[in-house]
Every structure is written in C-alpha cells, then in structure tokens.
Amino acid sequence: MHADPKGVLTGVHFLDGDHACCEGTLAAGARFSAGYPITPSTEVVERFASRIPTVGGIFIQMEDELAASIAIQGAVWGGAKAFTVTSGPGFSLMMEHLGYAAMTETPCVFVNVQRGGPSTGLPTLPAQADMMQARWGSHGDYGIIALCPNSPQECFDLTVTAFNLAEEFRVPVMMMLDECVGHMTEKVVIPEAERIQVTPRRYTKRQPADFRLYEPLADQVPDMVRAGEGYRFHVTGLTHDDRGYPSMNVETQDRHVRRLQDKLKPLANGRALSETENLEDAEVVVVSYGITSRVAQRALQLARQQGIRAGKFRLISAWPFPEARIAELAGRVKAFVVPELNLGQMVHEVARAAAGKAKVMPVTHAGGGVHPPETILNAIVEAVR
Amino acid sequence: MRQLLTEIRIAGFGGQGVILAAAVIGKAAALFEGGYATMTQSFGPEARGGSSSAQVILSSEPILYPYVAHPDVLVVMSQEAATRFAPELKPGGILITERELVRVDNYPPGVRVYGVPATRLAEELGRKVVLNIVMTGFFGAITGLLEAESLRRAVADSVPPAMQKLNLQAFEKGYEYGSNLMLQMGANGNGNGDPVLALESA
Amino acid sequence: MNETTLEVPYEIPVDAHNPVEPFLRMDRMPHIWCPGCGIGTTVNCFTRALLDSKADLDKVAIVSGIGCTGRVAGYASLDSFHTTHGRAIPFATGLKLANPELQVVVYSGDGDLFAIGGNHFIHAARRNMDLKVICVNNLTYAMTGGQTAPTTPSHVISATSPYGVFEPAFNLVALAEAAGASYVARWTTYHVKQLARSMEEVLKKKGFCFIEVLSPCPTLYQRRNKMGDGLDTMKFYKQASKVRHGAPTSECALTKSGEIVVGKFVDRDRPGYFELLNAQMTETLGERYAEPEVVCGNC
Ligand SMILES: Cc1ncc(C[n+]2csc(CCOP(=O)(O)OP(=O)(O)O)c2C)c(N)n1
Ligand code: SF4
C-alpha cells in the first residue's frame, strides 16, 4: 500500500535530521504523537505540532516520558500509528513502556536522538551510548528493532521503514539518531505518496467469536484488532496465553517470551539492513553506524589510498544484530575495527559474532563530538599490521 | 557547483539571522546547483548568551565529515564572532565582515578581508532584520562560489511569501555592493576583476 | 482472612445466572480477590451502571493499572487493557484521543492512581480529558502486601509503617476538584445503589470524572489494624458515613475511624480537550485546520 498523500510533503527540501524524521512519521501515516521536550530531539515533535493540525491528527505534550511512551500505545490500540520522541534521560524513563510494547506486541516507534550521558550528560552534543539500552534497557527477555540513520535523507527514509517494520513484526522500533545527524541539515528528497510504501496494520479478518488476540500466524506474529470493533479483547503486560489472558506458568512464559525474540529472526539474518563496500578483498572491515559511519567512510578512503584493503560494513539495522553476516566475514578477514561514540557497545556484538576468528578493535569516544577520521585510520593501519 | 570542497562558517549575534544565511547558501548549492551541502550549527551553552554560529560545507561530492574546524570562508556579523573565529580561518581564506560592526586584526596569513555595511544597507530598505540576506548577497559576489541565480532562488525559498520581495531586494543590495567592490579591487589590484575563488581546501 | 459464613435464606437454582454475567469474562472466573474484598462489589455496581446506562458495550473500553484493583480490566467483557503501574491514565488518554467515540473508563487502585500515577491524574484532570476514573480506595497497597499508600490515614499500621503512619494522607476528592475534574463523588462499598447511580451518571457525563470508592481490604488493612472482617467494615461504613452532597471537598478528609463524608461533591461543566483544541486551532488556522482523524483509515 502507498502513503496517504495528506501527510506527504513531496519535494526537495533542505532539512535537518530531526525535521526529516518528522516528515517520515507523517509519510508513514502516523497521526498521533505524544512527547515531552528534551534536547536534542524536541525539533521532531515541534515540527509535528506545527504540521499535524493541517494534516489531521493529534500531538499531545504529556507530563513526562512515562506518560508519552504509554499514551502512544493507547493510541495504537485505538487504531492509530503513533510514536514518541526523546533523548537520554527521557529514554531511560521510557524503558518500562518499551517492555510493555514488546510484551503486548504493540507496533510503535520510539525516536531517540542520542546525546552524551550518563545522566544529564551533554544535552547538546552527540553520542551513540544508548545502543545497548535500546536492546536490553527494559527488564526481561524480548526483541526490538533499532535503525541508525546517518543523514537527514535517511532520517526520512528509515522512519518510514521503522513504521513499516513495527507493523510487520508488531514490535517497538527504535530510530537511533544521534545529535549530529539530528541537527545536521542537508538535502532531503521526499517522493510522491504513490512511491512511498506503507505497511498496513495486520488487522484480523476473523470474526470476534473465532479470534484469539495472541494466536501467532505462520510468521510467528499474531494479527491485531483495535478497540471499539466488538472484539472485547484483553491486553495485559502479564504473561498471557493466546487469548491474551494472564497465564503465569513456566510453559506459557517459555512459549511467549521465546516467540517475542524468534519472530525477529528474519531481520537478524537475510533481511538485515546494511551498507557494504569493498568486502570482497578486505583484510580489515570497519563496522560502524550512524554519524560514525560517515567519519569511518573518510578513514576508509584514506586507508585505500595507502593501499590497505579495507572494507566497510555499516549497520543500518543495528538490532537485531546481523550476526550471521559478521560471523561469515570473520572467517576471511584479519580484523574488525569498530568506531563508536561510546566506550564500546556494539563492538561486543561484533566480538561475539566473530567468535575469536578475527581480531576485534574498538575505537572508543566518550561522546561530545565525532572521531577525527585519522583516529579511525590509525586503528585500520594498526589492525592490518 | 564549481568548488570541490569549501568550508564556510557564519557567525554573529542571535537574532541576526545567522542560521538562515547559512541555510540559503546550503540550499543554493544542494537544491539549485546539483551539488552537496551539509549545514551544522552550534547548539547549547556556546549558542546561548547571544552568539550564534553555523557551518556549511559545499562540495561536488557527498560530504562525509560534517564539522568545520578551519573554514575557507568566514562571515562575521559581530565583534565577538570575529574575535573568536577569525584566528581559525584557513591561511589564504576569505574573511567577510559587517564593516561597521566589526574590526579584525588577528587572522592567519594570506587571508583576504572584505567588508560591507550590511546593517546600513538593510536600514535603507527600512528593515534592519534583512542584514543577513545583504551579507549573503555580498558573500555571493565576493566568493563567486555559487551562481547569483541559485542564491536568489534559495532566498525566495527560505522566507515566507510576504517577505520575499524585501529579502530579494536585500540580496541585490549586498550582491551589488560586492560586485562593485570586486571591480574596484580588480581595477586597483590584479586588474582582471575576477571573483575570488576559495579553492585552496580542495 | 477470616471466614465469614453467610446463611443463604433461599435455594439457588442450579442453572441460575447472574444478570451481570454478560458484562464479565465468565471464562476467567473464579477471580483472584479474597473473600470479603470490596473490589468485586464495585465491579457489580459498575456492571449495573453499564446495564442501566444502556451503553453500547462495544464502544466502552476499560483501562487499569497494576494492583488488586488493576485486575478489574481483565474480568470485564469489554475491550480491556491492563497496563503498567500508575500509567492507566496516560494510556487511556492516548486511546481516547485516537478514538474519541470510545467511552474510556479507568479503573484502578489508590496507590496506582495517586502515588506512582499521581502526576498523570492531575494533568488529565487539568486537561479535562474525557475519562471516567474509578478509584477503589482500600487505603493501602494491597497487591504487594499492604504497604503504606498516600491515602493511608495517620496512626494506621501497615507493612512499611509497623509503628504507625505519620505522614499526612491525600484527600482525593479535594485533589480531584482542585486539579479540575468535572465530576467528583465518593461512596463506600456499603453504598451500592448510590455508587451504581454515580457510575451511571459519569458514563453519561462529558469530561474528566472521578469517583472514589472506599473499599475494605480485610486481608491486609483491616486485619493488621484489628478492624475486623469485610462485614465489620460494612458496619463501620454504615455507621460512620454521612451523605452530604455538595459538601466542600476540603472538609471531606478521611481519618482512621472518623466520619466518612460521602456524596456527589462536584458536578460542573468545563470545556473538554477536543472542544478547546478545535476552538484554538480554528481560531488560529481557520479553513486550514483539519480535525483530528487519528485512526489509520486505509490500514
Ligand atoms: C513500576 C512498578 N513499581 C512497583 C510495582 C509493584 N506494585 C504492584 S501493585 C502495587 C500497589 C498497588 O496499590 P493500589 O494501586 O492501591 O492497588 P490495590 O492492590 O490496593 O488495589 C505496587 C507497588 C509495580 N508493579 N510496578
Ligand atoms: S488483598 Fe485486599 S484488596 Fe487485594 S483482593 Fe485481597 S482483600 Fe482485596
């Protein structure tokens, strides 16, 4: 299905990542957003607040991030496509509701424009230090999807993708921007509505009498309904059976929680989103994401100029982690270099997937800026020595 | 787009329209000349207390590293900005000032300095607020980095319809002032009157 | 919990059905509540109110937080949501805004609504969000074992106040009024008729409505404070309650064993969220304003 033209600002624009992300939500069909102001993410909802009254929808500024992150889920069960937006401290507050969305399989999008932490940290400067929090921040076992744009154009494109994946897999999807990408202004092309693919909600075709809210289909994802249609369904954050009723025993827990992870397997393998270059002959591969992937690209150019066979693996979907791809590469390269704006997060995943078959070198940065390309270059040189 | 990679910083007081001037330049390159432009701006504590600064990188190829440390071109509209940023210019770079607000003496060797009384020219149009667009016009004429027509389209595209006429007039004022200055300098200087290209950074 | 043996004065036919059955998920019975607990009584009143209000049950949604009371959503045969602790109101806010034709009822405990969720309560009241909030106030955190709540009166013994509560308690009805609620009432589980009528009234009233129901938790609160069982609490409610409709809410604070002022205290009309939104946007944007159409039409 294609996008509803009402929300699509077709044309060529000069936008920052936050604003482009907002246009992505509108193009994807989001008509509800709840947020709480926090730098450097607020521009996303500021633009939404200004655009939505002429498109037809709701923006509500809630009293805190706990409220914002659950209000969107109420809206989703009412029939909306909905999202919330935050950064560091607010993302921490949203963790309980990230878990609720995962447990209740509520399709929704959390936009996190990462800034330096911990705590209040560096409100106006970039970091990529919430990557593990995005994956593991709520208690219990579950799966999520996280996408990492590296330009305003991708902030638009991947936001549409985020909503589509949320609907397909019925999971919360995280848009993991960083302050640099969020506040960087570049050309953004927004296509005509007919050229934007939008995934509709998987509403059941069954009648209320023979519908079970959490009965998984072949792809391990159950179909959905919305309130007010006569299904009289029950949604709970407690462990529940196929009917959605609390069922707190070992068997149900095992079946339910495993499915929450397993349903995302296609994205960990064949359908992982990535951007690769020069992997054929590579002896060292730079694994990066978000703004760091652009800086790394510069380092890769410099390395190639020096005759080093360096390849690029950019994570676009960082979660689920594309384990199989990295494992395969580990069998034939000398080393992975992993620059991130944190003291080492995704590098642990690379090391896990590489399983000792290749050297794994973190290039850390505590946040507040980006790496100088030379720092990454030095690591590449070091890696092939 | 004529330049390979040019880094520009624009700085001044908050309220002078620094960001808009940078956006106009970025748009002209990225939207109307088929090139690439990446704009970043300073946020946070250093953007408070009345100062404002934006960086634009123009290139005929995709831009990877988004920040600017040593710009090829610096446009300053306040003394504070001049004092702070002029020493960071690339040697041989271009320094463009609001002539009546800024006095500069500390900048790297080989830097060429061009001044325009942008506030006064804007006041002649009855609206001091368009000084940023006067500066943009002047920038266009002095650097020759972008076609005047692309800059005009970018100006028109960046302001509300009701403000378009005024802003385009402001642009012409600055552009004309810059063109005349270049002619004079050409007559007194190297004699060919060509715009100055900031190509050193390529 | 003390056993209370009630003598049944008549024979119940084997195929008897309770008239409230259509409103409950009978496949989930028996419920988890203790004998003598007041929560079930309030649910009875609620089903009665739904019946009497002739509401279209397909259009009524119920949202609960976490707690003994939080389990109510799971037993109601409605579109029902058992959310997280304290967050029933913001969930309900999103649900209502997305789908305004739904009648959205929030049914939760005193701890859920006024401790962890207190901020959401006052903000929803301030917005006059069209939600019907029913608070079962058992003066304690029951689900977790009877700890002190912001409603627990002074001198009461609780699991976390073994030597007696000394912090002042909230007066919920005064709080609701001050925050902007359109309707505020208090009953006890002794006042089943009045409670059902109040519930019916709020189902027909627009705006943020609040009903506090004082309810026994014999297992934890009454037992620990030597206040007897469920039946003793009914006797206490009967004897201590005084109906004073329109009483100033500031005079309705509760104490451990003092008077319980019950009745309808506030019934006023304030413009609701959508009215205010539409008015402001129409004033600012005129023809360009598109009224919210949040439910994804073609998907
Ligand atoms: C975030 C969080 N904190 C704490 C709890 C534990 N908890 C469950 S119910 C409850 C209190 C419930 O009290 P109340 O709302 O009065 O409901 P009651 O059980 O008395 O009906 C608490 C603290 C929780 N579930 N979630
Ligand atoms: S613990 Fe108290 S509130 Fe909970 S079910 Fe038992 S009596 Fe009711």
Ligand SMILES: [Mg+2]
């Ligand atoms: Mg309680």
